[in-house]
Amino acid sequence: MLKFPSDFAWGAATSGPQSEGAFKKKHQNVFDYWYADDPDKFYDGVGPDTASNFFNDYKEDLALMRKAGIKSLRTSIQWSRLIDDFEKCTVNQDAVDFYNNVIDAMLENGIEPYMNLCHFDMPVELQHKYGGFESKHVTDLYAGFAEQCFKLFGDRVKNWFTFNEPKVILDGAYLYQFHYPLKVDGPLSVQVAYNINLASAKAIERFRNLYGNDDDKRIGIILNLTPAYPASDSKEDKEAAEFAELWANKMFLDPAILGCYPEKLVEILKRDGVLWDYTQEELDLIAKETIDVLGVNYYHPFRVKAPEVSSKSLQDWMPDIYFDEYEMPGRVMNVDKGWEIFPEALYDIAINVRDNYNNIPWFVSENGMGVSREERFMDENGIVHDDYRINFMKNHLKELHRGIEEGSNCHGYFVWTCIDCWSWMNAYRNRYGLIRDDIHTQIKTIKDSGRWFRETSDNNGFEE
Numbered sequence: 001m002l003k004f005p006s007d008f009a010w011g012a013a014t015s016g017p018q019s020e021g022a023f024k025k026k027h028q029n030v031f032d033y034w035y036a037d038d039p040d041k042f043y044d045g046v047g048p049d050t051a052s053n054f055f056n057d058y059k060e061d062l063a064l065m066r067k068a069g070i071k072s073l074r075t076s077i078q079w080s081r082l083i084d085d086f087e088k089c090t091v092n093q094d095a096v097d098f099y100n101n102v103i104d105a106m107l108e109n110g111i112e113p114y115m116n117l118c119h120f121d122m123p124v125e126l127q128h129k130y131g132g133f134e135s136k137h138v139t140d141l142y143a144g145f146a147e148q149c150f151k152l153f154g155d156r157v158k159n160w161f162t163f164n165e166p167k168v169i170l171d172g173a174y175l176y177q178f179h180y181p182l183k184v185d186g187p188l189s190v191q192v193a194y195n196i197n198l199a200s201a202k203a204i205e206r207f208r209n210l211y212g213n214d215d216d217k218r219i220g221i222i223l224n225l226t227p228a229y230p231a232s233d234s235k236e237d238k239e240a241a242e243f244a245e246l247w248a249n250k251m252f253l254d255p256a257i258l259g260c261y262p263e264k265l266v267e268i269l270k271r272d273g274v275l276w277d278y279t280q281e282e283l284d285l286i287a288k289e290t291i292d293v294l295g296v297n298y299y300h301p302f303r304v305k306a307p308e309v310s311s312k313s314l315q316d317w318m319p320d321i322y323f324d325e326y327e328m329p330g331r332v333m334n335v336d337k338g339w340e341i342f343p344e345a346l347y348d349i350a351i352n353v354r355d356n357y358n359n360i361p362w363f364v365s366e367n368g369m370g371v372s373r374e375e376r377f378m379d380e381n382g383i384v385h386d387d388y389r390i391n392f393m394k395n396h397l398k399e400l401h402r403g404i405e406e407g408s409n410c411h412g413y414f415v416w417t418c419i420d421c422w423s424w425m426n427a428y429r430n431r432y433g434l435i436r437d438d439i440h441t442q443i444k445t446i447k448d449s450g451r452w453f454r455e456t457s458d459n460n461g462f463e464e
């Protein structure tokens with residue numbers, strides 16, 4: 001049996017906008033707005049209005065999650081639900097009641113709450129008025145919202161996270177057009193990256209003002225790490241991988257953990273005339289307010305090669321002037337999602353965190369397998385036989401275990417996701433859950449993977 005450390009957390013992750021539904025929300029986030037404006041952009045025309053009905057079903061859902069072995073749950077508090085007036089930071093009482101009830105129900109079910117404060121869900125009002133995280137004023141409003149969350153729920157929630165996958169906000173909203181406002185603006189994406197790191201530091205400052213260095217409470221950030229591998233050993237491919245690593249991973253890892261930006265990245269951005277606007281005071285805050293714990297979302301590696309077109313060509317600045325993605329022949333794929341499956345990268349992440357990031361406490365905050373048309377694997381009783389998902393988790397856990405054995409300070413594995421959830425433009429196309437959600441009836445049924453996860457979490461390990 002492959003055993004994990006005795007305090008290892010077995011959990012699952014979801015987010016407010018993807019599970020709750022928009023019931024009783026006073027404000028729209030960017031996705032609520034975009035869907036209302038252009039529903040055809042979303043798979044099968046399904047939007048975030050009902051999602052998995054967690055707003056109404058949370059009690060039953062949490063009991064079911066516990067049956068699937070989920071002992072910790074990461075979700076998020078929606079800014080657009082909790083706050084009534086974004087400038088004054090006043091709270092909405094219905095929302096406070098809802099999140100209080102959810103947190104209490106988690107604890108009653110023996111599920112440890114992990115709360116995240118931003119999962120791609122900028123209030124659309126702030127996007128339209130200020131450009132969302134394009135604006136430094138919004139970083140202050142966000143810190144105010146974060147402080148409200150700490151004050152309202154910090155008596156029961158010990159694990160807090162400032163952001164989920166900031167890199168995906170850049171990719172989706174400022175580079176490759178899969179999040180509203182669908183801009184294509186490389187230099188602006190650089191500023192947004194900086195502002196998000198700044199917003200995170202500001203939220204951490206509020207947290208420390210309230211809790212000091214209380215050992216019982218921790219704050220962190222959740223990053224999607226995609227280790228960059230060069231297509232070959234050639235100098236050009238290695239240079240492409242070096243930039244890809246700086247851009248995709250270190251631009252967030254370094255300020256969050258080390259309190260500074262990688263010099264090489266700053267040098268390149270400065271040379272290209274696209275470096276973020278900053279003040280020394282802001283850099284000092286980033287240096288001071290580093291995280292206690294890192295959440296790592298890992299799905300796929302980032303294979304790159306030297307770009308076909310020289311970066312010296314006359315073109316608008318985009319990060320990918322420095323690399324082309326490389327499709328490695330013979331790679332194992334999750335064809336439905338279009339992502340390579342490469343569990344070994346999780347070991348590489350473990351070693352990278354151990355050796356280059358002070359061996360900070362960390363956990364896998366998302367890892368999972370999204371499959372479309374999952375009814376293919378469902379029997380006449382509605383049970384999904386998802387061996388592919390069990391194998392995916394086993395293979396990743398083996399690599400993680402190897403990293404832990406070699407001293408990496410990883411203390412948990414959270415699968416994406418507990419119950420099939422609404423996933424942005426893909427809506428319910430790719431199902432990731434340990435529990436199936438029939439979105440027409442909202443009947444929820446544990447899949448084979450949920451039973452396997454239960455056994456694994458109860459045994460703190462699994463037979464190889």
Ligand code: BG6
Nearest residue numbers: 164165224337370422423426430
């Ligand atoms: C993760 C995000 O990166 O990917 C989730 O944190 C998202 O919010 C998940 O749902 C899966 O994405 P998709 O597009 O396959 O449904």
